[in-house]
Amino acid sequence: xxLSIFFDGIAYAMILFVLAVGLSITMGLMGVxxxxxxxxxxxxxxxxxxxxxxxxxxxVPALLLAVALVAVLSVPFERMLYAAIYGRGELDQVLMTIGxxxxxxxxxxxxxxxxxxxxxxxxxxxxxxxxxxxxxxxxRAFIVGVGAAVFxxxxxxxxxxxxxxxxxxxxxNRAMAEAAGINTARLFTLTFALGCGLAALGGALxxxxxxxxxxxxxxxxxxxxxxxxxxxxGTIGGTMAAALVIGVADVAARYxxxxxxxxxxxxxxxxxxxLRPRGLLGKV
Amino acid sequence: MERSERGxxxxxxxxxxxxxxxRDGLRAIEALPWLAAIAFPIAFPDCALLGTHVLIMMLFAxxxxxxxxxxxxxxxxxxxxxxxxxxxxxxxxxxxxxSEPISGLLAxxxxxxxxxxxxGSVLLRYQHLALIMLTLVLSTMVFELANAxxxxxxxxxxxxxxxxxxxxxxxxxxxxxxxxxxxxLTVLMASFWWLRFLSASPFMQGLRGIRENRARMRAIGTPIxxxxxxxxxxxxxxxxxxxxxxxQANAFITIEVLGFERxxxxxxxxxxxxxxxxxxxxxxxxxxxxxxxxxxxxxPIYWEFGVGLLLVLVVLLYPNGLLGAIERVRxxxxxxxx
Numbered sequence: 001x002x003l004s005i006f007f008d009g010i011a012y013a014m015i016l017f018v019l020a021v022g023l024s025i026t027m028g029l030m031g032v033x034x035x036x037x038x039x040x041x042x043x044x045x046x047x048x049x050x051x052x053x054x055x056x057x058x059x060v061p062a063l064l065l066a067v068a069l070v071a072v073l074s075v076p077f078e079r080m081l082y083a084a085i086y087g088r089g090e091l092d093q094v095l096m097t098i099g100x101x102x103x104x105x106x107x108x109x110x111x112x113x114x115x116x117x118x119x120x121x122x123x124x125x126x127x128x129x130x131x132x133x134x135x136x137x138x139x140r141a142f143i144v145g146v147g148a149a150v151f152x153x154x155x156x157x158x159x160x161x162x163x164x165x166x167x168x169x170x171x172x173n174r175a176m177a178e179a180a181g182i183n184t185a186r187l188f189t190l191t192f193a194l195g196c197g198l199a200a201l202g203g204a205l206x207x208x209x210x211x212x213x214x215x216x217x218x219x220x221x222x223x224x225x226x227x228x229x230x231x232x233x234g235t236i237g238g239t240m241a242a243a244l245v246i247g248v249a250d251v252a253a254r255y256x257x258x259x260x261x262x263x264x265x266x267x268x269x270x271x272x273x274x275l276r277p278r279g280l281l282g283k284v
Numbered sequence: 285m286e287r288s289e290r291g292x293x294x295x296x297x298x299x300x301x302x303x304x305x306x307r308d309g310l311r312a313i314e315a316l317p318w319l320a321a322i323a324f325p326i327a328f329p330d331c332a333l334l335g336t337h338v339l340i341m342m343l344f345a346x347x348x349x350x351x352x353x354x355x356x357x358x359x360x361x362x363x364x365x366x367x368x369x370x371x372x373x374x375x376x377x378x379x380x381x382x383s384e385p386i387s388g389l390l391a392x393x394x395x396x397x398x399x400x401x402x403x404g405s406v407l408l409r410y411q412h413l414a415l416i417m418l419t420l421v422l423s424t425m426v427f428e429l430a431n432a433x434x435x436x437x438x439x440x441x442x443x444x445x446x447x448x449x450x451x452x453x454x455x456x457x458x459x460x461x462x463x464x465x466x467x468x469l470t471v472l473m474a475s476f477w478w479l480r481f482l483s484a485s486p487f488m489q490g491l492r493g494i495r496e497n498r499a500r501m502r503a504i505g506t507p508i509x510x511x512x513x514x515x516x517x518x519x520x521x522x523x524x525x526x527x528x529x530x531x532q533a534n535a536f537i538t539i540e541v542l543g544f545e546r547x548x549x550x551x552x553x554x555x556x557x558x559x560x561x562x563x564x565x566x567x568x569x570x571x572x573x574x575x576x577x578x579x580x581x582x583x584p585i586y587w588e589f590g591v592g593l594l595l596v597l598v599v600l601l602y603p604n605g606l607l608g609a610i611e612r613v614r615x616x617x618x619x620x621x622x
């Protein structure tokens with residue numbers, strides 16, 4: 001029993017990681033408080049539903065297509081809307097991104113109705129896989145695999161490629177990076193598209209685990225922001241650590257203390273954020 | 285009163301004094317909204333319920349203006365204080381059987397203020413993103429606590445059995461809501477004028493200074509955190525009073541009073557009206573609630589989309605809100621005629 005709760009927790013943590021890591025990178029790089037991240041995740045979820053259920057695109061290509069579409073779609077948003085608020089105060093950033101979120105929720109309700117939708121899973125992901133002498137749901141195993149792959153790919157491209165080095169440089173000191181000849185405006189657009197693509201992947205993976213309704217855009221916002229805050233802005237390892245702790249703790253609390261679960265999660269989260277405002281692994 | 289800065293009068297009045305008088309001095313036109321508010325239920329007695337809701341949200345937006353507008357602290361969790369006030373007023377009546385409304389209102393203000401003092405003393409050590417996230421997580425925690433403790437709060441089903449005695453022992457609560465309108469208007473006016481006179485005080489000047497430049501204010505000896513804490517407590521108290529009015533006027537609340545949507549809505553109202561000018565809170569709440577009522581009657585989707593679009597447009601085009609936009613137009617007219 002404990003093992004399968006733990007496994008569910010890991011799967012949930014991987015969804016949180018994929019949802020949060022894009023936000024962590026974009027917020028760390030651009031300094032914009034992007035509360036509309038959940039809206040891009042929701043867009044990914046609904047796109048996956050349309051591609052798979054209505055257009056009968058195979059599962060994995062559909063996921064990739066949804067991610068690519070949301071990433072491309074995010075570019076005009078970044079150029080026209082976000083670029084205008086980079087230098088502005090927090091209030092403007094918070095309110096504009098809340099505005100975008102509200103609009104996305106209205107559009108989603110108009111197109112798909114207020115009720116929950118689910119993805120049709122291919123046969124291979126619908127059953128269970130045996131491991132350690134037990135049966136685990138294979139879709140959750142797939143999610144764990146995707147989460148680990150995203151982590152590895154991001155870690156590699158951040159630590160070992162020129163683009164990653166440029167992004168890290170711009171996160172640390174934008175003016176200095178510009179002085180060194182890095183085109184930060186283009187870097188911002190590229191990173192924003194990457195972040196939104198990751199959000200879309202998280203949203204698509206989450207559909208059959210937590211359910212997809214138009215409220216998805218704000219329902220998971222607090223916990224995703226908490227993962228970002230606890231993990232530390234712009235850190236991939238920290239985000240993974242925070243997602244694992246919060247994801248496993250959340251699922252366990254839901255199982256062992258069904259009535260009080262959400263409260264039990266937020267109280268220690270608040271404590272960690274108070275004690276380590278730069279994140280678990282961040283510099284104090 | 286005419287602005288004196290255009291005249292050539294320099295008789296012993298310093299430029300700073302004239303600037304402050306021009307910005308914070310009373311003007312005759314300020315009586316207008318209050319006369320309109322008093323005339324409203326006489327002209328439209330059937331709309332008193334909606335009017336009461338507008339007045340309550342005006343007070344809530346006003347409370348937020350103290351910390352967001354004057355002190356420049358952005359919070360995503362102000363509904364926590366509104367909700368603490370609402371539940372205090374609701375619980376003393378529904379669970380303790382105390383039905384006198386004004387003492388319930390005061391108890392709510394004190395409870396929310398105390399909560400603001402305690403949470404503020406921790407929260408205000410942080411700034412920017414960390415502060416925003418902390419307020420968001422704190423208010424979510426309070427919401428989930430009320431949800432987990434549904435035996436006491438009624439949870440999503442709502443708190444039943446809020447019974448109120450007649451106001452001051454004289455006015456029965458009528459179905460058209462005229463008593464609650466008068467009650468809410470009196471509380472709003474008292475709070476507003478208190479803040480209005482306070483807005484010219486060294487205390488509020490200090491808050492503005494902290495918003496503009498913390499380092500300089502610290503350098504001239506302002507105890508920043510203490511100053512902010514007083515403002516935060518004041519703001520939480522007023523939010524709690526607004527929440528109490530909400531609970532008493534509706535005689536019913538659910539944990540929705542503590543929700544993130546309410547925190548976002550009140551920030552929206554403030555931005556719509558204009559930040560840091562008190563009247564912005566009034567104008568924003570009026571436009572927001574009336575538009576919500578009107579659009580939601582057609583379809584909640586229109587309302588959601590409309591308010592989202594409005595937010596994006598206001599941030600991009602009119603960062604000083606409706607009142608700021610009006611001022612800009614007036615300044616342009618003046619320049620053209622000059």
